[in-house]
Amino acid sequence: MSARSSPAAAVPRRSGAERRRWGCLPSLFGGRQEKGEGERAQVPGGTAVRREARGGQDGAMSLQSPPAATAAADLPPGPDAKLPPGAELNDEGSAAPPSDEEGGEDEEEEEEEPEKGRQKEMEREKLPPIPSSSGAAAGGLERDAKNQFSTFSNFITTINQKKEDIGNGSSPTQLVIPNIKNVRDLPSICLDVRQKQRISIDTLPQELKAPIPPEPSLPIRTKTVKDFQDDMEKAKSSGDWKAVHDFYTTTFDSFLEINAAFKKDTSSSFNTIEDSGINTKFVNVVYDALLNTPQDVQKSVLKGVINGLLQEWKGPRTKDDLRAYCILLQNPQFSNTSTYVIYAHLLRQIAALTEADHHFLVHWSKKISQKRFKQLVDRLLQFISLRLFPAKPEEFPPMVKCTWWIPSAAKVLALFNAANSLISPPIISYTDFYNSTLDHIDLMEEYHNWQCCGNSHRFSFCQYPFIISIAAKKVIIQRDSEQQMISIARQSLVDKVSRRQKPDMNMLFLNVKVRRTHLVSDSLDELARKKADLKKKLKVTFVGEAGLDMGGLTKEWFLLLIRQIFHPDYGMFTYHKDSHCHWFSSFKCDNYSEFRLVGALMGLAVYNSITLDIRFPPCCYKKLLSPPIVPCDHNTLVGICDVTLDDLIQIMPELAHGLSELLSYEGNVEKDFYSTFQVFQEEFGVIKSYNLKPNGDKIPVTNQNRKEYVQLYVDFLINKSIYKQFAAFYYGFHSVCASYALLLLRPEEVEILVCGSPELDMSALQRSTQYEGYQKTDLTIRYFWDVVLGFSLDLQKKLLHFATGSDRVPVGGMADLNFKIAKSETSTNWLPVAHTCFNQLCLPPYKNKKELKQKLIIGISNAEGFGLE
Secondary structure, eight states, X not given: OOEEOOOOOOOOOOOHHHHHHGGGSOOSXXXXXXXXXXXXXXXXXXXXXXXXXXXXXXXXXEEEOOSSOOOOOSSOOXXXXXXXXXXXXXXXXXXXXXXXXXXXXXXXXXXXXHHHHHHHHHHHHTSOOOOOOOOOOOOSOOSSGGGOOOOSHHHHHHHHHHHHHHHHTOSSSOXXXXXXXXXXXXXXXXXXXXXXXXXXXXXXXXXXXXXXXXXXXXXXXXXXXXXXXXXHHHHHHHOOOHHHHHHHHHHTSSHHHHHHHHBSOTTOOOOSSSOOOBOHHHHHHHHHHHTTXXXXXXXXXXXXXXXXXXXXXXXXXXXXXXXXXXXXXTOGGGGSGGGHHHHHHHHHHHHTSOHXXXXXXXXXHTTSOHHHHHHHHHHHHHHHHHHHSOSSGGGSOOGGGOTTHHHHHHHHHHHHHHHHHTSSXXXXXXXXXXXXXXXXXXXXXXXXXXXXXXXSSOOOGGGSGGGSOHHHHHHHHHHHHHHHHHHHHHHHHHHHHHTTOOOOGGGGEEXXXXXXXXXXXXXXXXXXXXXXXXXXXXXXXXXXXXXXXXXXHXXXXXXXXXXXXXXXXXXXXXXXXXXXXXXXXXXXXXXXXXHHHHHHHHHHHHHTTOOOOXXXXXXXXXXXXXXXXXXXXXXXXXXXXXXXXXXXXXXXXXXXXXXXXXXXXXXXXXXXXXXXXXXXXXXXXXXXXXXSSTTGGGSBOOTTTXXXXXXXXXXXXXXXXXXXXXXXXXXXXXXXXXXXXXXXXXXHHHHHHHHOXXXXXXXXXXXXXXXXXXXXXXXXXXXXXXXXXXXXXXXXXXXXXXXXXXXXXXXXXXXXXXXXXXXXOSOTTSOOEEETTTTEEEEOOOSSHHHHHHHHHHHHHSOOOEEOO
């Protein structure tokens, strides 16, 4: 131990026997209907969710009317379908079977019209086969216990019974279920992450040349925002909600009605990605008022949504359909778990749309306001969390019967993530897509499933890494590193024994011995000689010091080494004062091995979970992941990424500002600037010129080509001028950190893993500190925190460095430091002592605040070196 010192389909006619079977279907919105209401619950023809291969889309999903009345239904009956004659609501709100006489009369009527029946049957035979998809959940709203809707769980039993009837030939009409094993598998929105094609939506052309189906004519609806608001005010004051109820019932009855109400201009197509054609203000007003309406109004909306999802789809979706999906996603009722079964089917249909349709949805979504965009993302994240860990398990069907819920939600969430990334700055932070619930699942199982089954249809959250928090990703990387360390050490041991040599414990580690006076040269020599051991656990020894490395010496070595390597005297990196960051020197040299070793050093820090005080601009980490896996072909360029003026601002803000002025200059660029496609750089006192393109010195910069000039200049500075230096750095880093886990990371997350967070929250440290020999109410401890909270940022960093060996905050925040203050039974004349291996500060019981502050400042300001207690 070391110590620091110091739309609805037509309903076919059915026989009485068929209608009797509908008696077993429960009503979606259960509860007894009072007499005198003059209304009956309406049940549609049998419906089922189907998957179809259409228009080149494998596994696309839609809702269709089956060839015959079938009780197999994933979604409950819509409001516009009619009950069979004689069927009435029983006490539980479900459809009761008709009498035998009524059934006989209907059979005679059907015999009189055989030709019509055959025509309908022929039309139904043209439809694709309809598999039954499983899924049920609680339906309704839960404002209070008395107003709950009846559940959908009994649908599962009905579905299974009907499947058995079909298999036994008891049903008059065959229900064809092709490839039922794959019903739950959904097509991917994103390509496999491991192919480094995270989502192809943003790479599509601005306008796709896919044929656009004709838009159906829409009903004419003239209600405006003001009309609706007036109706709401009247309803609240009078208690008569009929006008509001009629509006909601009509508007959400079908996709056509949704477009009729919320489309800006029903006579226009709005077939562009730039304008969805949705009257956003009207949609927001209607949804904001919805949750303040009576229960029957809210029920009518859900009935209408179900009716819309049960419509018969023929051919590709129209843009009106996409608009309806976009509007329905924003329904605030889907925040309630009792509506999750409807929400799940909505998500499933959206997830199964074609890539071209997704392209439109992504671009339309980026126009949503930040507040509502965040609400949509949070709703999807909550849906995933509650499906994984339900507060009331009885609310949902068993996971095995709805395995498509989470994949569907993840795919839709990927659309919002793509929309968010298309805008600079993004609508919301990338961290707002994190689902911290995933921190509590078996992450390594997810990781291994993703690695082993990457090309299969098996779902893993690692396919959607934007959902996984940086803390969870750190756990994956740490455990992956540990497994690699164990594997390498085991192989070394086997090799030693096979050669009949005596095993040595040192062979299990990467042992680095350095002198403080020759820190850089000794360190680089050690790493160069021990390339084969870089993936072993790191242990550092300072020559002439008795400290044993249990973590503290390693952190000290990294800190001191980084400081010296990045010193301007070494000439490897240039410090830019305006941006407060380092960048690679463009000076040419014969050997770039030192850059490779610096990359290996940074890789070792990540591999051994050490945070470094490195100030690279964000584009450095973007280059480090270009590509995230080292290519097998050594001729492939590495470290080259798309860069913009925004990237240059992070390194050379003054130059970036000048180039920005050039782009916005209103005069004659060629005459006033007299520039060519040539740049100049100083190298060791010599000015050298470089052409940005062939014969660039003869091509003037004009108003027409200045954008090209700026882009080529930025690319030259960030990519081409330092290619050899960065390529060596890239290979050095990946020689240690080569792992599929890097595919899960964003450039910003790599930076956090390498550097930690520079923002210190000493109050958070105070809350998480543990004590040994002290109580947090003791006078010495109270003095200590009064002093520390009053320190300047510089002194706070020194304290953190003194006690932990690093002045950076780890990924998990201050709580992850496991900081401890122990009582030192020594004279109060002694200075504080720190055990950096264990992040422990030994503090004598100083008598007053002044003495504690004085001794603490002396200790933390003069701490370098290790000894043994």
